[in-house]
Amino acid sequence: MQLLKKNNYIIAIVLALLLVLPYSVWASTPTEQVREKADKVLKILNDPALRNNKEKRRDMVMNIVEDMIDWQEVSKRVLAIHWRKRTPEERKEFVNLYRDLLKRTYSDKLDIYAGEQIIYDSEKIEGSRAVVKTRMINKKKGEEASVEYRVIKKDDRWLGYDLVIEGISAVNNYRVQFNEIITSSSYENLIKKMKNREFKIKESSKGDKSSKK
Amino acid sequence: MGFRKAYRVAEDALKHHRFFLLLVIILGSLFFPLDTGYTQTAPPQDETIQVTEPPSASKPREVEEVKEVKSKEEEETPSEFPPGQEESSVKKEEQDKGEEATYEDEEDEEYLEEEVMETIADPLKPFNRLMFDFNDKLYFYLLKPVAQVYEVVLPDSVRISIRNFISNITTPVRLLNCILQGKAEKAATEYSRFMVNTIAGGLGFFDVAKKYSNLEKQDEDFGQTLGFYGMKEGFYIVWPFFGPSTVRDTLGSVGNYFFDPFVYMNTTTDIGITKINNIHSGITITNRVNETSLTLGIYEEFKESSFDPYVSMRSAYFELRRKKIKD
Numbered sequence: 117m118q119l120l121k122k123n124n125y126i127i128a129i130v131l132a133l134l135l136v137l138p139y140s141v142w143a144s145t146p147t148e149q150v151r152e153k154a155d156k157v158l159k160i161l162n163d164p165a166l167r168n169n170k171e172k173r174r175d176m177v178m179n180i181v182e183d184m185i186d187w188q189e190v191s192k193r194v195l196a197i198h199w200r201k202r203t204p205e206e207r208k209e210f211v212n213l214y215r216d217l218l219k220r221t222y223s224d225k226l227d228i229y230a231g232e233q234i235i236y237d238s239e240k241i242e243g244s245r246a247v248v249k250t251r252m253i254n255k256k257k258g259e260e261a262s263v264e265y266r267v268i269k270k271d272d273r274w275l276g277y278d279l280v281i282e283g284i285s286a287v288n289n290y291r292v293q294f295n296e297i298i299t300s301s302s303y304e305n306l307i308k309k310m311k312n313r314e315f316k317i318k319e320s321s322k323g324d325k326s327s328k329k
Numbered sequence: 330m331g332f333r334k335a336y337r338v339a340e341d342a343l344k345h346h347r348f349f350l351l352l353v354i355i356l357g358s359l360f361f362p363l364d365t366g367y368t369q370t371a372p373p374q375d376e377t378i379q380v381t382e383p384p385s386a387s388k389p390r391e392v393e394e395v396k397e398v399k400s401k402e403e404e405e406t407p408s409e410f411p412p413g414q415e416e417s418s419v420k421k422e423e424q425d426k427g428e429e430a431t432y433e434d435e436e437d438e439e440y441l442e443e444e445v446m447e448t449i450a451d452p453l454k455p456f457n458r459l460m461f462d463f464n465d466k467l468y469f470y471l472l473k474p475v476a477q478v479y480e481v482v483l484p485d486s487v488r489i490s491i492r493n494f495i496s497n498i499t500t501p502v503r504l505l506n507c508i509l510q511g512k513a514e515k516a517a518t519e520y521s522r523f524m525v526n527t528i529a530g531g532l533g534f535f536d537v538a539k540k541y542s543n544l545e546k547q548d549e550d551f552g553q554t555l556g557f558y559g560m561k562e563g564f565y566i567v568w569p570f571f572g573p574s575t576v577r578d579t580l581g582s583v584g585n586y587f588f589d590p591f592v593y594m595n596t597t598t599d600i601g602i603t604k605i606n607n608i609h610s611g612i613t614i615t616n617r618v619n620e621t622s623l624t625l626g627i628y629e630e631f632k633e634s635s636f637d638p639y640v641s642m643r644s645a646y647f648e649l650r651r652k653k654i655k656d
Contacts, residue, residue: 131413221634222634225630255486257489258489258536258539258540280358283648283649283652283653284645284648285648286650288635288644288648289635289641289644289645292449292637292640292641292643293635293636293637293640293641293644296637296640297636297637309636310636314635321529324468
């Protein structure tokens with residue numbers, strides 16, 4: 117439990133921002149593209165008119181976010197060696213499942229946003245991939261968390277494929293979990309689990325949306 | 330004078346902490362000289378990768394794959410086309426797919442290389458899972474309710490001050506480990522932080538060093554020092570109450586214990602096997618409750634967003650520790 121000490125809302129916002137990675141023709145560097153999208157999301161989150169309409173706010177953010185990620189790249193990396201063995205149909209199915217799951221899991225967490233700021237520290241481009249290092253700062257609590265956006269170049273856009281929060285890579289973590297499930301049972305079992313889970317999240321978000329803080 | 334003091338500390342440790350020394354010796358002799366079969370920078374060929382064949386062997390598999398697709402399609406569309414036409418169309422598809430798959434495979438190697446498929450040794454998995462569940466219950470049935478009450482009683486600012494105070498007193502743990510690893514700049518930062526916060530921050534209750542001078546806390550511990558000098562991390566252990574660790578980090582925590590000033594504030598209770606240090610245990614428990622109260626909800630969220638919380642935590646633990654040792 118030691119390693120889970122950092123503030124949760126920062127992590128949550130950031131997870132939401134994972135989805136917010138770049139799309140722009142005129143903004144060319146990865147940092148500019150990340151910043152543009154992140155600013156859009158922060159603007160929505162800071163909009164007092166939307167504060168009471170969480171449902172709408174969530175949808176707006178998710179719309180920005182939706183296509184700023186290269187879901188195929190994410191899925192490839194998450195399945196890693198198991199990706200190779202999948203048929204094109206299975207791949208498509210997985211990409212869709214995984215995308216919906218991530219969106220559902222993290223969109224709820226937008227609600228804990230509490231005025232955090234983003235500071236852009238550095239960027240490193242290596243071939244078609246780049247890393248944008250940022251920090252999320254909560255001034256009230258005097259806490260901060262390091263956040264690294266990993267992006268890959270597709271045409272003119274830098275699309276997100278991984279998010280590293282406080283040194284922990286989301287893709288890496290899911291990959292290890294999926295690998296464990298696949299090797300200890302089967303790929304089919306993983307898909308079953310993902311479907312079950314989506315169902316559960318749907319149910320619970322219908323039920324206790326108001327009771328959650 | 331310094332030596333005499335050090336000697337006295339050692340003597341004191343021998344007298345009062347026989348149990349811990351014994352633990353160090355037992356663990357040390359058990360694991361340190363042994364090769365646990367784990368290499369830190371293992372190429373992508375262990376646990377995780379055993380299931381795959383080398384890339385050269387991937388072609389036959391693709392053929393199989395396509396055959397599967399073919400047979401499925403045959404099942405689905407049994408008699409819509411005359412037999413000859415069906416065969417040719419399927420063949421065409423087979424060709425297309427075959428090309429696509431090989432092309433993708435060549436390109437794909439990149440994503441496999443990029444992330445090192447790290448290996449994690451976990452021979453104690455059944456025990457560890459049990460302990461993980463134990464800690465999980467401990468959190469939900471004891472730690473969390475206590476922390477929730479504590480949260481109501483004390484405002485945020487007070488709880489952050491308590492965190493700062495405990496962290497300030499335990500500066501020696503971080504400072505000594507910076508020094509042991511020869512990290513002069515980090516050591517200087519820790520030293521300045523201690524001076525500034527103790528004097529200007531009201532005995533460490535306020536972290537003014539960070540606020541006004543941008544001096545960040547340097548997170549170094551003895552486990553990292555051991556790693557710095559090349560000790561392998563060994564396998565994963567989940568301790569009841571203390572949570573995730575490795576063989577090396579367990580030794581590290583024992584080392585940290587001896588660097589902790591709270592240990593040397595002596596009011597002890599003898600429980601037979603060892604002596605319990607009242608102040609140290611009191612502070613440890615306060616710290617735990619305090620930290621839990623400041624981070625309520627994180628564990629829940631972590632559990633919610635993972636498929637297998639045990640595996641997720643294990644992976645995060647190793648990733649984090651390895652990164653910390655590198656910097």
